[in-house]
Every structure is written in structure tokens, then in C-alpha cells.
Amino acid sequence: MLKIIKVTGDSLSPVYNDGDFVLIAKIPVCLFKIKTGDVVVFEHPEHGQLIKKVASISTQEGTLFVIGFHENSMDSRHFGAIGKNDILGKVIWHIKKTA
Amino acid sequence: MIYKLLEKFDQHLAFDTAKAHCDIPCGIYDPITAQINALTVVRMIDLITHLENTHKEHDADFMNSMSRYVAVKEEHAEKAKHEIRVIWGDYIKAPHVEKHPEIPELVHKIMQLGSKSRQTVDRDTALQFVEAINQFAEIFWDTKGIAIKRAKAPYPPALELVYPNL
Numbered sequence: 001m002l003k004i005i006k007v008t009g010d011s012l013s014p015v016y017n018d019g020d021f022v023l024i025a026k027i028p029v030c031l032f033k034i035k036t037g038d039v040v041v042f043e044h045p046e047h048g049q050l051i052k053k054v055a056s057i058s059t060q061e062g063t064l065f066v067i068g069f070h071e072n073s074m075d076s077r078h079f080g081a082i083g084k085n086d087i088l089g090k091v092i093w094h095i096k097k098t099a
Numbered sequence: 100m101i102y103k104l105l106e107k108f109d110q111h112l113a114f115d116t117a118k119a120h121c122d123i124p125c126g127i128y129d130p131i132t133a134q135i136n137a138l139t140v141v142r143m144i145d146l147i148t149h150l151e152n153t154h155k156e157h158d159a160d161f162m163n164s165m166s167r168y169v170a171v172k173e174e175h176a177e178k179a180k181h182e183i184r185v186i187w188g189d190y191i192k193a194p195h196v197e198k199h200p201e202i203p204e205l206v207h208k209i210m211q212l213g214s215k216s217r218q219t220v221d222r223d224t225a226l227q228f229v230e231a232i233n234q235f236a237e238i239f240w241d242t243k244g245i246a247i248k249r250a251k252a253p254y255p256p257a258l259e260l261v262y263p264n265l
Contacts, residue, residue: 004105048118
């Protein structure tokens with residue numbers, strides 16, 4: 001299942017910027033298996049719906065370590081790894097904001 | 100074209116959002132704070148000059164007003180430098196510098212002009228300070244893909260500032 005999401009904030013800047021749209025493939029979709037380097041949208045209990053890049057995957061624990069590109073990004077470096085079940089989808093198309 | 104289409108849909112359907120936020124609430128960067136601070140520096144120089152020209156007696160009132168103007172000039176010149184340092188340090192990334200290779204030199208120029216604006220009451224220096232920050236604002240909005248316009252600030256000293264043309 002596919003879904004369009006609007007990006008807010010700049011922690012993935014300059015690749016993903018505030019106002020960009022992304023098309024995500026909702027999990028589970030075998031065709032879109034998540035791997036390191038993918039950008040995913042997930043639900044965090046405190047911070048809500050977030051978008052970050054997958055830095056590493058622990059298949060044993062079923063968790064992913066996600067980070068932003070920005071040094072001050074609020075990500076797994078602050079709140080720890082996220083569970084696979086928290087992932088809402090993987091970005092399969094990025095529509096950049098145009099002037 | 101696809102973006103514009105999605106933007107129109109978004110206005111009616113309000114797509115879900117996913118936050119790419121940093122330290123709360125990162126993502127809120129705007130050079131206007133630095134621009135207004137620099138404008139305040141020029142305003143203080145104007146007030147200092149006016150006070151000096153109109154108040155022949157350097158009495159307690161004069162000293163009080165003068166010291167307040169100088170203190171505000173000091174404070175706002177430093178605030179302007181701080182705001183630029185934050186955008187430079189936290190927001191500007193390598194691809195931005197690749198596209199605008201003049202940024203490092205411009206930031207350094209702003210720092211120098213800010214310091215000189217604190218040390219002196221030279222209006223020309225302060226005007227250069229405002230303009231250098233305007234140039235920084237032009238680059239900043241370009242990195243956001245947002246067009247700019249130049250317009251006079253609606254308050255003294257009514258200098259031209261760069262604004263996003265939203």
C-alpha cells in the first residue's frame with residue numbers, strides 16, 4: 001500500500017527539505033524490503049511520526065538505528081533504536097519542493 | 100509540476116506529515132533576526148549622532164541616553180553575529196557551499212563588520228553590515244528554493260532588507 005507524506009523540518013536537509021513530499025510503501029511489502037541507507041517513516045511514542053535514514057539494522061533484535069543527516073538531528077542517537085513494528089513505510093519516491 | 104499538483108492536493112486533503120526535526124525545534128532558521136539586529140545598529144548610530152548634535156551639555160540626561168544607545172548598539176551587533184553563526188554552523192551544508200562558494204568569505208566579512216560596528220559609530224560600516232547580512236539572506240532563501248524581494252523596512256532607519264517573497 002502506498003501513501004503520500006509531507007516532510008516537515010530540516011534534519012534530513014539538504015537531501016530532504018521542509019515541504020518536500022515522499023511516497024512511502026507501507027510495510028510489509030516484500031518488494032520494498034528495508035535495508036541500510038533507506039529512508040523510512042515511523043511512529044515514535046514521544047515524538048510522533050518521524051522520517052529518518054536507516055543507519056543499521058539488527059535482525060536479531062528486530063530493531064533499526066535511524067539517524068538524520070543533520071548533526072543536531074533528534075534520532076536514535078537520542079532515543080535509541082526503533083522497533084521494526086514502528087515503521088510505517090519506506091520512501092520509494094521523493095518529490096522535491098519547487099520554487 | 101508534480102510538486103505543484105501535490106501541493107494543491109495537500110491544501111485540500113492535508114496529507115500526513117513526517118517530522119525531520121532536530122533538537123527541538125530545529126528547522127526554524129531565518130536570517131530576518133540578524134537583519135533586524137543589524138538595522139538596530141544603524142538606528143543606534145543615528146540616535147547617538149543626533150544626541151551629540153542636539154545636546155550641547157553633557158549632563159546626566161545626556162550620559163544616561165548615550166550609554167543606553169551604546170549598550171543597545173553593542174548588544175544588537177553581537178546578536179546579529181550570533182544569529183549568522185547559528186545558521187552558518189547548524190544549517191549550511193557542503194552542497195550549499197558548493198552552490199554558493201562565496202558563503203565562507205561572506206560570513207567572515209559579517210563577523211568583521213559586526214565587530215567594527217561595535218567599536219565605532221561609523222554609519223558606513225553599519226550600512227555595510229546590513230548589506231552583507233542581506234546578501235547572506237539572499238543565499239539562505241535560495242537554498243530553500245524561495246524567491247526573494249527587496250523592500251524598505253517599515254521603521255527607521257528604513258533601509259532596504261531582503262525578504263522571502265512568499
